[in-house]
Amino acid sequence: MTTFRKQEKHFFKTLWHYFGRFALFIALAAAIGAGTAIYIFFDSSKNLIVPDVEGLSKIDASNKLTTVGFKKISYKFTTYDGESNIALKTSPEAGSAAKNLGNIVIYISEFKGVDIPDYQGKMADSSLNQLREDYKLTDKNLKITRQYSSKKAGTILNKTTFKNFNSHSDILKITISDGKDAFLMSDWVNKSLTEARDKLIEMGVAAEKIKVNYENSTVVDIGKIIRQTPEKNDNYSLQSPEDISFTVSSGSVLRTVAFPSLIGMSYDNALQTLNAMGYPLDHITYSGVKTTIVKEQTIAPDTMVMMDNSFVTLIMESPKAYEKAIDQIDPKSLVNMDSSAAFKTLKDLGIDFRVSFDNKSSLASGRIISATVNNDMLLLKISSRFDDSKSSSSSSSSSH
Incomplete structure (x- = not known):
C-alpha cells in the first residue's frame, strides 16, 4: 500500500512537471492577449483631429496624416480638371475627430488629358485659336518656333499629335514657317x-x-x-x-x-x-x-x-469706275452668303480678302457671319459650327 501511494505521488508529480508548466504558459499568454486587447481598445478609442491636406501631393498628404498619428490610410482617385496626384479632400473631412486606428481616405486628383490632333500643313492662326478655345491650351503650354521654309508663311511644319495631353503640365511644340521673305x-x-x-x-x-x-x-x-x-x-x-x-x-x-x-x-x-x-x-x-x-x-x-x-x-486693268477694287461691292451684301460663292465673286472682282472662322455662330457652316473693310482688304468671318475640320485647316489669308 505504501508502495502504491508512492507511485501515485510520483505520477502526479510527473504530470505537473509536463503539463503544469504548459498550463501556466497558456494562462500567461491569455493574460498578455487580454492586456493587448484592452490596450488596443483604449488606444483605438483615442480621437485625433484630421489635418487639412488639400493641395498637397499624395506622398506629402500621407506623411502628414501619419505624423499626426493615423495608422490606416487609403486612397480614392477622382477625375479632376487640374494637376494629377494632388490631395483634394479627406474622409472624415479636415478638422473633424477620428480614431487613430480608423481608416482615413484621401481623395487624389487624376487628370484625364485630351488628344491633340495633327495640325501639320495647316495654318497657324486658325489652329492656335482652336487649341486655345477647344483644348484650353495657354501660352505656357505652347512652345512656338519659326524657321525658314518653302511652305507658305504661317504653315505649321511639324506633327502635333499628342495623346492624353495635360494642359497643367505638358508642352506642345509647334514649328511655324516664317514665310519666304528671301x-x-x-x-x-x-x-x-x-x-x-x-x-x-x-x-x-x-x-x-x-x-x-x-x-x-x-x-x-x-x-x-x-x-x-x-x-x-x-x-x-x-x-x-x-x-x-x-x-x-x-x-x-x-x-x-x-x-x-x-x-x-x-x-x-x-x-x-x-x-x-x-x-x-x-x-x-x-x-x-x-x-x-x-x-x-x-x-x-x-x-x-x-x-x-x-x-x-x-x-x-483696274476698273475705271472705282479707285479701289474693294469699292465694287457692299460688304453687307455678303452676310449669310455661301462662302464658296463669295470667294469666286471676290476673286473675279480682284478684291483681296482674309478669312477667319467662328464655331459658335448660329449660322450654318460655310455661311459668312460678317464682312468688314480694313484698308484695301475685306475681312470675312465664316461659320464653322458644324465642321470642325474646316476650322482647323482654314487659311488665315485667302487673298488671290
Missing part, C-alpha cells in the same frame, strides 16, 4: 521649265515675275533651261521681287511661234485668241479684275515661245 535661287539649268516655275510659285514668287524666252540648242534637251537670272545661290527677295528670267531650249530645230499681243482684249477674247493658235489654256493665269481688259502680259508680243512649255499671266 531665299537662295536654286540651280535650274538642265531642269524642266515646268518644274522650276511650279516650285518658284509654291515658294511665293508671283507668276508674272517669271519671264521665259527660247533658243535652239543641240546640247540641252527641248523644254529644259539653258540659263537663268538670277543665278544659283543669288539671294532673291520676295519683299522687293525682281524678274526671274529663264532661257529654255527649243531643241535643235526651231519649234517656236511668235506670241500675240493681247493688250486691250477682254479676258475671254484673250483666251479665245490663244486657244485658236493651240496655246494650252491651263498655262494661262490672270491677276487683277477679270471683268476688265488686259493691261499687260508676262510674255511680250512677238516673243518666240514654245507653246507647250510656256506660261503667261494676263495682268488685267
Whole structure:
C-alpha cells in the first residue's frame, strides 16, 4: 500500500512537471492577449483631429496624416480638371475627430488629358485659336518656333499629335514657317521649265515675275533651261521681287511661234485668241479684275515661245469706275452668303480678302457671319459650327 501511494505521488508529480508548466504558459499568454486587447481598445478609442491636406501631393498628404498619428490610410482617385496626384479632400473631412486606428481616405486628383490632333500643313492662326478655345491650351503650354521654309508663311511644319495631353503640365511644340521673305535661287539649268516655275510659285514668287524666252540648242534637251537670272545661290527677295528670267531650249530645230499681243482684249477674247493658235489654256493665269481688259502680259508680243512649255499671266486693268477694287461691292451684301460663292465673286472682282472662322455662330457652316473693310482688304468671318475640320485647316489669308 505504501508502495502504491508512492507511485501515485510520483505520477502526479510527473504530470505537473509536463503539463503544469504548459498550463501556466497558456494562462500567461491569455493574460498578455487580454492586456493587448484592452490596450488596443483604449488606444483605438483615442480621437485625433484630421489635418487639412488639400493641395498637397499624395506622398506629402500621407506623411502628414501619419505624423499626426493615423495608422490606416487609403486612397480614392477622382477625375479632376487640374494637376494629377494632388490631395483634394479627406474622409472624415479636415478638422473633424477620428480614431487613430480608423481608416482615413484621401481623395487624389487624376487628370484625364485630351488628344491633340495633327495640325501639320495647316495654318497657324486658325489652329492656335482652336487649341486655345477647344483644348484650353495657354501660352505656357505652347512652345512656338519659326524657321525658314518653302511652305507658305504661317504653315505649321511639324506633327502635333499628342495623346492624353495635360494642359497643367505638358508642352506642345509647334514649328511655324516664317514665310519666304528671301531665299537662295536654286540651280535650274538642265531642269524642266515646268518644274522650276511650279516650285518658284509654291515658294511665293508671283507668276508674272517669271519671264521665259527660247533658243535652239543641240546640247540641252527641248523644254529644259539653258540659263537663268538670277543665278544659283543669288539671294532673291520676295519683299522687293525682281524678274526671274529663264532661257529654255527649243531643241535643235526651231519649234517656236511668235506670241500675240493681247493688250486691250477682254479676258475671254484673250483666251479665245490663244486657244485658236493651240496655246494650252491651263498655262494661262490672270491677276487683277477679270471683268476688265488686259493691261499687260508676262510674255511680250512677238516673243518666240514654245507653246507647250510656256506660261503667261494676263495682268488685267483696274476698273475705271472705282479707285479701289474693294469699292465694287457692299460688304453687307455678303452676310449669310455661301462662302464658296463669295470667294469666286471676290476673286473675279480682284478684291483681296482674309478669312477667319467662328464655331459658335448660329449660322450654318460655310455661311459668312460678317464682312468688314480694313484698308484695301475685306475681312470675312465664316461659320464653322458644324465642321470642325474646316476650322482647323482654314487659311488665315485667302487673298488671290
